Amino acid sequence: MSIQExxxxxxxxxxxxxxxxxxxxxxxxxxxxxxxxWQGDDIGGFEVNQKELSGGIxxxxxxxxxxxxxxxxxxxxxxxxxxxxxxxxxxxxxIYAETNGEVVERDQxxxxxxxxxxxxxxxxxxxxDYNPTLFSHPKADxxxxxxxxxxxxxxxxxxxCIGSRKIGEYFGKELGTPALTNIWIPDGYKDIPSDxxxxxxxxxxxxxxxxxxxxxxxxxxxxxxxxxxxxxSESYVVGSHEFYLNYAMKNDKLCLLDTGHYHPxxxxxxxxxxxxxxxxxxxxxxxxxxxxxxxxxVILDDELKExxxxxxxxxxxxxxxxxxxxxxxxxxRVAAWTIGTRNMIKALLSAMLVPNEYLKQLQxxxxxxxxxxxxxxxKTYPFGAVWDYYCEKMGVPVKxxxxxxxxxxxxxxxxxx
Numbered sequence: 342m343s344i345q346e347x348x349x350x351x352x353x354x355x356x357x358x359x360x361x362x363x364x365x366x367x368x369x370x371x372x373x374x375x376x377x378x379w380q381g382d383d384i385g386g387f388e389v390n391q392k393e394l395s396g397g398i399x400x401x402x403x404x405x406x407x408x409x410x411x412x413x414x415x416x417x418x419x420x421x422x423x424x425x426x427x428x429x430x431x432x433x434x435x436i437y438a439e440t441n442g443e444v445v446e447r448d449q450x451x452x453x454x455x456x457x458x459x460x461x462x463x464x465x466x467x468x469x470d471y472n473p474t475l476f477s478h479p480k481a482d483x484x485x486x487x488x489x490x491x492x493x494x495x496x497x498x499x500x501x502c503i504g505s506r507k508i509g510e511y512f513g514k515e516l517g518t519p520a521l522t523n524i525w526i527p528d529g530y531k532d533i534p535s536d537x538x539x540x541x542x543x544x545x546x547x548x549x550x551x552x553x554x555x556x557x558x559x560x561x562x563x564x565x566x567x568x569x570x571x572x573x574s575e576s577y578v579v580g581s582h583e584f585y586l587n588y589a590m591k592n593d594k595l596c597l598l599d600t601g602h603y604h605p606x607x608x609x610x611x612x613x614x615x616x617x618x619x620x621x622x623x624x625x626x627x628x629x630x631x632x633x634x635x636x637x638x639v640i641l642d643d644e645l646k647e648x649x650x651x652x653x654x655x656x657x658x659x660x661x662x663x664x665x666x667x668x669x670x671x672x673x674r675v676a677a678w679t680i681g682t683r684n685m686i687k688a689l690l691s692a693m694l695v696p697n698e699y700l701k702q703l704q705x706x707x708x709x710x711x712x713x714x715x716x717x718x719x720k721t722y723p724f725g726a727v728w729d730y731y732c733e734k735m736g737v738p739v740k741x742x743x744x745x746x747x748x749x750x751x752x753x754x755x756x757x758x
Contacts, residue, residue, distance in 0.1 A: 344726075344729050344730055344733050344739065345730070347723070347726035347729065347730070348362075348726050348727060348729070348730035350723065350726065351722075351723035351724075351726040351727050351730075352727075354722060354723055355694055355722065355727075358696040358699065359696065359699075360693075360694060360695075360696060362694070362727055365690070365693040365694060365727075366727070366730075366731055366734065368658070368693065369427070369686070369689060369690055369693065369731065370426075370427055370428075370735070371427075371428075372427065372658055372663075372686075372689060373427070373428060373429045373430050373468060373663075374427070374429045374430070374663050374664070374665060374682055374685050374686065375429070375430040375431070375432045375468075375470045375521065375662065375663065375664035375665065376418070376421070376422075376425075376429055376430065376431055376432065376664075376665055376678060376682055377432045377664065377665050377666050377667070377668075378414060378418065378431055378432060378433050378434070378437055379434060379437075379668055380667060380668050380669070380674055380677055380678050380681075381407075381408045381414045381417045381418060381674050381675075381678070382407055382408040382409070382414055382674075383400040383407060383668060383670045384400060384434070384436075384477075384668055385407075385409075385436075386434060386435075386436025386437050386438075386474070386477075387410070387411055387436065387437060387438065387439060388436055388438070388440075389440060389442060389443065389444045389445075390444060392477040392478055392479070400668050400669075400670050401669075401670060401671060402669060402670035402671030402672070403670060403671075404670055404671060404672055404673060404674065405755060405756055405758075406673070406674065406751060406754070406755025406756060406758055407670070407674065407758075408674075408758075409758065411437065411439050411457060411458075413758065414437075415458075415461050416754070417674065417675050417678075417755075418431060418678070419465065420675050420746075420747075420750050420754075421675050421678035421679050421682070422465070422467075423737065423746075424679045424683075424737055424738055424743040424746060424747070425678075425679060425682045425683055425686070425737060426683075426686060426731055426732050426734075426735035426737045427686060427735060428466055428467070429467065429468075429682070430467055430468035430469065430470055430518075430664075431458075431462065431467055431468075431469055431470070432469075432470040432471070432472065432521075432664050432665075433455070433458060433469060433470065433471050433472070434471075434472045434473075434474045435447055435450055435471075435472065435473050435474040435501070435505060435508075436474045436477065437455075437458070438450050438454035438455060439454055439455070439456075439457050439458075440454055447473070447474065447478065447497075447501045447504075448497050448498075448500035448501045448504060449504070450501070450504050450505070450508065451504065451507075451508070452507065452508050452511035454508075455469075455508060455511070455512070459511070459512065459515045459516065462512075462516055463515070463516065467516075468512075468516055468518040468520070469512040469516060469520055470509075470512075470520050470521040470522070470523070470664065471505060471508055471509040471512060471520050471521070471522045471523075472505070472522070472523050472524075472525065473498075473501050473502045473504075473505035473522075473524060474501075475487070475498055475501070475502075475524075475525070475526045475527065476527050480494050480497055480498070481498075481527065484527055484528065484529060484530070484531075484573050484574060485528050485540070485579075486498040486526045486527065486528055487499065487502070487526050487528065487543070487544050487547035487548065487579075488526070488528045488540040488541070488543045488544040488547070488579045488580075489528075489543070490543070495543065495547055498526075498547070499547050499550050499551055502524055502547075502551040503550075503551055503554045505522055505524075506522050506551070506554065506556045506561055506563065507554075507556060508522075509521070509522035509556070509560070509561040509562075510556045510557055510560045510561040511560075512560070512561075513557075513559070513560025513561050514557075514560045519558075519559065519560050519561060519562050520560065520561050520562070521562045521564055521595070521624055521662055521664070522561055522562065522563055522564065523564040523565070523566055523597050523624065523626075523664075524548075524551070524563075524564070524565050524566065525565075525566040525568070525580075525597075525599075526544075526579070526580055527568075527571055527573075527574065528540065528544065528574070528578065528579040528580060529570070529571065529573070529574025529576075529577050529578035529579055530574060530576055530577045531573050531574065531575055531576060532575075532576050533576050533577070534576065534577045537577060540579045541579055541584055544579050544580060544584070545584075545588065548565070548588060548592075552592060552594070562595055562622070562624075562662075563594045563595060564589075564594060564595035564596070564597040564624045564662075565580070565585045565588060565589055565594055565595070565596060565597065566580075566585065566597040566598075566599055566602070566626065567580050567581055567582040567584065567585040567586070567596075567598075567599075567602055568580065568581075568599070568602040568634070569581070569582070569602055569603055569604055569634075570634075571634065582602075582603065589620070590619060590620070595620070595622055595623065595624045595662070596616065596620065596623065596624070597623075597624035597625065597626060598612060598613075598616070598623070598624070598625055598626070599625075599626035599628060599634075599666060600625070600626065600627050600628050600629070600630065600644070600648070601626075601628040601629070601630035601633075601634035601635065601636055601666075602626075602634055605630070605632065605633075608644055608647070609625065609644075609648060610644055610647035610648045610650070610651050613648065613651040613652065613655070613657075613661070614651060614655060617655055617657055617660060617661075621660065622660050622661070622662065623657075623660060623661050623662070624661075624662040624664065625648070625661060625662065625663050625664060626664050626665065626666035627639055627645065627648065627663060627664070627665050627666065627685055628665070628666045628667045629642070629645075629667060636666060636667040636668055636669075637667060637669060638667050638669050638672070638677045638680055638681045639665060639667060639680070639681035639682075639684050639685060640680070640681075640684055641684045641687055641688060645684060645685070645688045646688050646691060646692070648688065649685075649688035649689045649691065649692040650692040650695070650697075652689070652692070653689065653692035653693050653695075653697065654692065654695075654697040654700075654701070658689075663685065665681055665682060665685065667681055673747055673751055673755070675747050675750060675751075675755075676744065676747045679743055679747065683743075687728055690724065690727065690728055690731065691724050694719075694722065694724055694727060695716075695719050696715070696719075699715075700712055700715060700716065703715070
């Protein structure tokens with residue numbers, strides 16, 4: 342049968358449960374995913390004096406074809422976007438500034454250093470998000486930045502974050518969609534600290550200075566991101582979940598949850614409903630930890646599906662800002678983007694094709710037998726037929742046929758670099 346015929350049969354199956362599949366597709370078209378640029382070049386960036394990767398971050402693999410210029414990176418992103426249904430966003434780090442060969446310190450970065458990114462985003466109908474880069478720098482060599490005991494070093498990073506918020510504001514003004522500017526720092530200690538409080542006091546004071554500078558929230562949304570540990574900060578991280586959760590709530594900032602930044606038995610999906618009760622908006626970095634914060638390519642696993650369900654069943658598609666954060670240099674980088682982003686969208690579609698309101702009703706009535714039975718049965722409903730139709734409707738390859746395009750791009754472009 343054709344894709345259209347399979348879709349019509351699937352529609353009938355879902356319509357029995359009051360699910361309007363055509364409406365689901367129209368809704369899904371308008372859900373942007375913020376795709377991280379750093380998958381394309383292994384978080385290297387384009388600084389004139391490029392530094393070794395640090396801050397507890399590690400990228401493994403040496404697959405050929407890594408982007409080494411902004412033009413190459415944007416070309417690779419365009420290829421990935423051509424294989425992903427929907428209109429999305431691109432998430433940049435400060436190290437992706439373009440300074441025309443001039444050495445520009447991070448605390449001196451300005452909107453003009455991202456003009457090419459904005460021009461490209463306009464041409465491709467994309468929004469942009471932003472992150473100050475507080476790693477891979479001599480002033481972060483000892484693993485401390487905004488919580489550093491040296492005031493001069495702290496001021497450097499404070500000024501970098503203030504400038505970053507202004508760059509985010511510039512993105513929002515130029516593109517007509519607010520940028521999410523997210524602060525993550527690597528600060529922490531490898532071994533057991535003798536004082537946990539003082540570094541956190543300094544971090545709070547630094548953040549207060551950063552956010553004291555007025556930036557229009559119409560164009561820029563501020564977020565803070567926690568971590569449980571990193572390489573070199575195994576015993577103590579200054580910016581813990583509890584620290585940032587309290588800071589965000591008290592100061593009306595977004596709390597960003599990264600799916601790899603918690604203890605192995607914690608799940609972000611279980612946090613979403615609690616966060617939404619007390620916050621108007623929530624930001625996510627969706628990754629895949631394998632035993633630790635290893636940032637593997639996102640797959641359609643149980644936790645990804647549960648995250649999507651929590652967003653959809655709580656009517657929070659316009660309240661949860663979904664970004665991706667993974668980097669794998671052991672496979673084709675364009676394929677990694679494509680796999681991860683398509684899976685995030687698949688998870689959302691799958692969550693929309695569930696009778697969520699009826700399942701909620703069953704729980705309220707105490708009918709746990711029917712609830713479990715239906716939740717299990719819907720796992721094998723014809724979701725794949727709807728996904729294929731959605732891809733065809735959006736003009737992107739259906740099923741695994743996108744892989745042939747990536748292979749051709751590898752031969753024609755990546756292997757010639």
